Amino acid sequence: MRYLTAGESHGKQLTTILEGIPSNLPITKDDINHSLLRRQQGYGRGKRMQIETDLVEIMGGIRHGYTLGSPISLVIHNDDYKHWTDIMGEDPIPEDTKLRRVVTRPRPGHADLNGALKYGHRDIRNILERSSARETAARVAAGAVAKKLLKELGIEVAGYVKEIGGIMAEDQESLSMKERQEISQKSPVMVLDAAAEKEMMAKIDHAKSEGDTLGGVCEVYVEGVPAGVGSYVHYDRKLDSRIAGSVVSINAFKGVEFGIGFDAAKIYGSENHDEIAWNEELGYHRTSNRLGGFEGGMSTGMPIVVRGVMKPIPTLMKKPLQSVDIDTKEEITATIERSDPCAVPAASVVMEHVVAFEIAKAITDQFPHDQFPQLKEALDKYREEIRWF
């Protein structure tokens, strides 16, 4: 399985081409739109989300509610394009640089300066349009198909917020998967802890009133992956490393941890590992899950628990960061367009979908079948085999 996306933040549309999904997987537009809508909803987002209604158009690879086995082509139109046709359209660009809204003051914390130097664009709009996290809508569309494949295989995924601006949600270890999914979908901040939610909303409101921004931590929780998915034999087949790379590829994500993560540095080995047990119902299982569902680059069969940290958004409405105009070399504040005070809730939905994609990819690599029912049968057989191994 792999996918590519194309499109600019204020261009006509975002396109996703997804290949490697077996045929005869049931899927509808609604499955994808449900995910797209969730990504748009998080508390703390700015004006752009009021303009957009992200709805997918299926352009190929799905017919009458089932995948064909051919590449899946998905389109999300940018409603904001209608305000940007002069700047982003196909007509020759206006001579007047003001009308062209040429960007010459790179924004720290964005791809702006490095991208301009690399690609030689003196109009930084040519960088920022593509490096914008608007592209995550196209990634969520791909992830929604992956999530559907996992669901049909009995694997559920939930993404939610753990921390915003230093306010941490209580650990909710006893919550079931269903509760995690339901609570995170009802909560404006997509957090499982109602007390923390109130505090987080107040902190986001404060940041907004100050023209400032906040980052945080998202968690993705996956149940139903059998032990042994991934591999230890090569670095690029280790599933935990593929998930980590994919999480850090989300705009503004700066780090990843599994299970107790960085706290492992503080404790003894006797406190860090997950002992092995067996019974008829569960087969091999662990009496704890400190390692977050991975050993040796492979799933252990325990829930996968992965967290990613998102930095505070770099565009500050009232406190613009210092930059240099690349035309005049004058020291001046960076360009500001619109900005989200806090996109951590939305990012938790993105993270859920990129993690789902990596797991679906690992499963389809390990159980290669052209038809979904054959894949399901092979995975069920494997589950039974390892239970009695």
Ligand SMILES: Cc1cc2nc3c(=O)[nH]c(=O)nc-3n(C[C@H](O)[C@H](O)[C@H](O)COP(=O)(O)O)c2cc1C
């Ligand atoms: C869902 C989401 C929304 C974002 N919204 C904004 C925004 O409104 N303004 C902004 O400056 N950055 C925003 N960002 C962050 C930038 O896209 C990100 O900082 C930039 O691409 C640089 O990438 P890097 O921080 O990974 O190096 C957003 C990120 C995500 C995931």
Ligand SMILES: C=C(O[C@@H]1CC(C(=O)O)=C[C@@H](OP(=O)(O)O)[C@H]1O)C(=O)O
């Ligand atoms: C459009 C989305 O997020 C955008 C991500 C983003 C950035 O710089 O990453 C900047 C903002 O875009 P704009 O400048 O158009 O307001 C966000 O709204 C989206 O998530 O769909």
